[in-house]
Amino acid sequence: MGVLALVDCNNFYASCERLFQPRLKGQPVVVLSNNDGCVIARSNEAKALGVGMGDPWHLNKQKFEKHGVVVRSSNYTLYGDISGRVVSVLREFSPQLEVYSIDEAFLSFDGFADLAGHARALRSRVLQWTGIPVSVGIAPTKMLAKAANRVAKKAADCDGVHALLSEAEQTRALEGFALTDLWGIAERLAARLGEIGIRTPLQLRDADPSLVRERMGVAIERMVLELRGVPTQSLTLTTPANKTILASRSFGRAVVERQELEESICTHVARAAEKLRRQNLVAGAVMVFVTTNKFKTEDRQYAASRTVDLSVASADTMTLSNAALTAAARLWRPGYRYKKAGITLLALAQSHNVQSDLWCQADTPKSKALMRVLDAINAEHGRDTLKLAASGIERGWGLRSGQRSPHYTTDWDDLLKVGG
DNA sequence: TCTGGGGTCCTAGGACCC
DNA sequence: TCTGGGGTCCTAGGACCC
Numbered sequence: 230m231g232v233l234a235l236v237d238c239n240n241f242y243a244s245c246e247r248l249f250q251p252r253l254k255g256q257p258v259v260v261l262s263n264n265d266g267c268v269i270a271r272s273n274e275a276k277a278l279g280v281g282m283g284d285p286w287h288l289n290k291q292k293f294e295k296h297g298v299v300v301r302s303s304n305y306t307l308y309g310d311i312s313g314r315v316v317s318v319l320r321e322f323s324p325q326l327e328v329y330s331i332d333e334a335f336l337s338f339d340g341f342a343d344l345a346g347h348a349r350a351l352r353s354r355v356l357q358w359t360g361i362p363v364s365v366g367i368a369p370t371k372m373l374a375k376a377a378n379r380v381a382k383k384a385a386d387c388d389g390v391h392a393l394l395s396e397a398e399q400t401r402a403l404e405g406f407a408l409t410d411l412w413g414i415a416e417r418l419a420a421r422l423g424e425i426g427i428r429t430p431l432q433l434r435d436a437d438p439s440l441v442r443e444r445m446g447v448a449i450e451r452m453v454l455e456l457r458g459v460p461t462q463s464l465t466l467t468t469p470a471n472k473t474i475l476a477s478r479s480f481g482r483a484v485v486e487r488q489e490l491e492e493s494i495c496t497h498v499a500r501a502a503e504k505l506r507r508q509n510l511v512a513g514a515v516m517v518f519v520t521t522n523k524f525k526t527e528d529r530q531y532a533a534s535r536t537v538d539l540s541v542a543s544a545d546t547m548t549l550s551n552a553a554l555t556a557a558a559r560l561w562r563p564g565y566r567y568k569k570a571g572i573t574l575l576a577l578a579q580s581h582n583v584q585s586d587l588w589c590q591a592d593t594p595k596s597k598a599l600m601r602v603l604d605a606i607n608a609e610h611g612r613d614t615l616k617l618a619a620s621g622i623e624r625g626w627g628l629r630s631g632q633r634s635p636h637y638t639t640d641w642d643d644l645l646k647v648g649g
Numbered sequence: 650t651c652t653g654g655g656g657t658c659c660t661a662g663g664a665c666c667c
Numbered sequence: 668t669c670t671g672g673g674g675t676c677c678t679a680g681g682a683c684c685c
Contacts, residue, residue, distance in 0.1 A: 262652090262653035262654070263654065264651085264652095264653070265651085265653095266652055266653050267652055267653065269653070283652080283653085284652090285651075285652040286651075286652085287650075287651035288651085288652075290651095303653090305654095329684095329685085330656095330684080330685050331685075332685075333685080412683095412684085413682095413683065413684080414683085415682070415683060416682095417682060417683085418682075418683080446659090448658085448683095471656080472656085472657075472658095473655090473656075474655090474656095475654075475656070476654090476655090477654065477655085478654080479652085479653070479654090481650090481651085482650070514677095516677095516678095522652090523652090524652055532679090534677095535677090535678085536676090536677065536678080538676095569653095571654090655685090656683100656684080656685085657682100657684080658681105658682085658683085659681080659682085660680085660681080660682105661678100661679090662677105663676105663677090664675100664676085665675085665676085665677105666675085667672105667673090667674090
């Protein structure tokens with residue numbers, strides 16, 4: 230039987246802030262989202278004061294002041310850096326490791342005799358070397374490891390480590406859980422499960438899997454199996470490439486001018502393009518979206534998105550931001566008070582087929598030569614022979630092979646020869 | 650005045666193409 | 668008179684996670 234450990238950093242962002250400000254030890258600390266909008270992390274002391282996840286800051290300022298809550302703006306660069314350090318310590322405790330999020334990792338604990346002892350050693354070394362406290366849940370499946378971790382965090386007497394290996398232990402732990410304490414079940418799903426008579430984690434575990442599948446779908450059936458100790462999700466040892474890249478921000482105040490919206494779109498394009506480039510990907514489409522302020526119910530509401538295909542060769546002067554602005558023009562409606570805008574890069578593909586010397590600036594002699602080559606090839610062999618994809622570089626182009634591309638080449642000079 | 654940002658997966662209808 | 672069906676893309680929305 231395989232054994233997994235879920236290692237979860239306690240109050241991660243708040244713990245990171247404490248690393249460099251030892252005076253915050255023992256103090257209630259909260260970390261705020263972008264724009265200092267709402268609470269996204271709380272120290273135990275802040276939790277004890279009743280500060281909730283997602284609480285808006287502007288509605289809680291007085292309360293925070295009254296209780297001496299230390300408020301920090303978020304610093305994701307710092308958190309990412311510390312996360313990397315934690316993971317490198319974890320790797321010393323198991324080579325089979327899945328980084329699940331910025332503050333969590335699943336480790337295979339197969340082959341270790343003293344599981345709890347191994348976990349305690351891990352815990353103290355992470356604390357010693359990085360200063361971050363973690364909790365460890367040990368169980369045969371991811372879902373049970375999540376549950377075990379929850380117990381480890383809650384129960385003061387288990388020293389940050391808890392194992393759910395036997396069915397008796399699992400039953401005892403799940404008895405204290407609500408459905409929504411389970412990984413993957415939130416309010417809506419819990420309500421739907423209630424409709425078919427499933428109101429507790431134990432009822433879910435003991436339900437007929439095929440019936441659950443029929444009524445609730447395959448995802449919930451897998452949860453039943455995982456709760457029984459039957460793994461349905463294995464470790465993902467290598468980080469899969471992103472399928473989408475999103476860049477968005479809320480405006481500090483309502484935006485009514487088109488130009489202001491367009492400026493924000495261009496900023497988002499630049500940030501998303503940076504991420505795209507860093508991951509060596511190309512985008513096949515760009516989607517732009519806007520929304521009004523859903524909290525202002527007296528405002529007229531509007532939410533829309535428009536997508537522009539980037540794989541069409543005809544638009545030889547189109548850059549990523551041109552494409553995004555084209556999409557923005559299609560969804561722009563005057564008279565609304567916009568609160569949020571963003572872009573998503575879609576249909577991402579690895580750009581390893583694209584050699585760096587195939588990248589060139591748009592509107593340059595090289596790019597125009599490239600366009601002539603493509604036109605010639607496509608005229609001769611059909612328009613989809615080669616496709617052009619906007620690159621991650623703003624104002625740059627790269628080549629991506631089409632579905633049928635007998636003339637595909639990764640060499641710039643070859644390509645120019647093909648086109649005559 | 651002030652309520653985050655970045656992801657995944659799924660579903661469904663309409664448009665459009667062949 | 669009988670009036671297809673499969674596939675893909677786009678838009679929109681739902682649900683969940685950290």
